[in-house]
Amino acid sequence: MAMLEVKNLCKRFGDLEVLKDISFNVEQGNVIAIIGPSGSGKSTLLRCINQLERADGGTVKVCGMDMLEQKDGKAVYASAKTLQQIRLKIGLVFQNFNLFPHFTVLRNITEAPVHVLKQNRADAEKTAMQLLEKMGLGTKANAYPCELSGGQQQRVSIARALALKPEILFFDEPTSALDPELTGEILKVIKSLAKEGMTMVIVTHEMAFARDVADHVIFMEKGLIVEEGAPSQLFGENATERTKQFLQRFSEG
């Protein structure tokens, strides 16, 4: 079943067309990697799907619910209630974590389950502790974000997103703000989520990782999908010239 269906998605900032006609699907359990040069619109794509930006055109369907539809040539968003339902079906992990600095690690994770899903606090804390154990942060429940390393903060933010039991998890360059020696721990967590069958869409500059963990890779440039397919296709000999060029420049650093 397609968990996410994006068709002809367009987004403009003033005169700048950042997304031009983006279409792709995400099946349940799939891991999609999105790669592409800076400014190609990768973040904007995730932000449109996560309702942080308003798209100008196209359709988006999440878990069978219409989020954005095209009516009489106009992009129409679903009702506030549906949008909220959709919001809770998906989670987004940011490049710079965006943890709540005034809450402990535990409270960062339980705040939304308690106040949005109206779970009782004891249950929410139990789930949160399980997630923290899984992230190898069982001892940090009462620490504040500023007391953690970047890698630990990012793992907390992944736990925070998972606490709402999303159907799809989006990552926007989850390791870009981290020291190279800390990226490994995050990639490990994402890999283990992939093994559990979590549906994920990951924007990344870690090509080896994309190749290793993704079922499907999308190469974006200037607001368009230039090429997409299995990692063996995009990272192999039969990729288009443009993709090869990008990857080559990438490996040169």
Next chain:
Amino acid sequence: MSFDEIGKVFLILLKYLLPTLKVFGMTLLFSIPLGMIVALLKMCKVKPVSWLMNIYIMIMRGTPLMLQVIIAYFAIPMLMQNAATPAWLNSLLSGVDIKGDAYMFRSVLVAFSLNYAAYFAEIFRGGIESIPKGQYEASACLGFSRTQTFFRIILPQVFKRVLPASTNEIITLVKDTSLANVVAYAEITMKAKQQMQLYSSLTPLVLAGVMYFVLAMVLSLLSSFIEKKLSYYK
């Protein structure tokens, strides 16, 4: 002045500490929430609303508080005397008792609250705008409503950030309460001036100064205490 006299003056001034604290406390009670509302309205996307708030803040900050207190005190009596005042306004105003001490206090409170709200509004706006956009985005992605985001995520962080600047304002307010004596509101400064004339001595004024100083010190210690309490996060 003899020790006995100084003691007597001190007790009189101590009695008038209460009206001083009343202006201080009530002004905070009104100006802080009002300042928050003004700050939010100033950030409002509806341009005329934002301009209106701007003009309000500019007037409050651009004119002396003493003048504002005088205007607040005399505005209603003057309007009532003026023949040009429309009848509906007159009948509205005629219900106001402009004689008693209560009226005096209320007019002082109106001027102080409106004035301090303008200063607090600017501090709060700065605080709210200094919170990174990512906090709003993370909250939105987690499904928090706008109200929940403001009260649970943004406001606690704003509180910590505006505490130092607000403390400055609050300490200034303690000292500004002395301006209420311009409309003969009986508080410490007014009484100290009377006692000065009575005894032909500067000592009552020095005593009043000591009282303000102690109040300011207490507030500043209180603020450092809260700041320490909040230093568990950055």
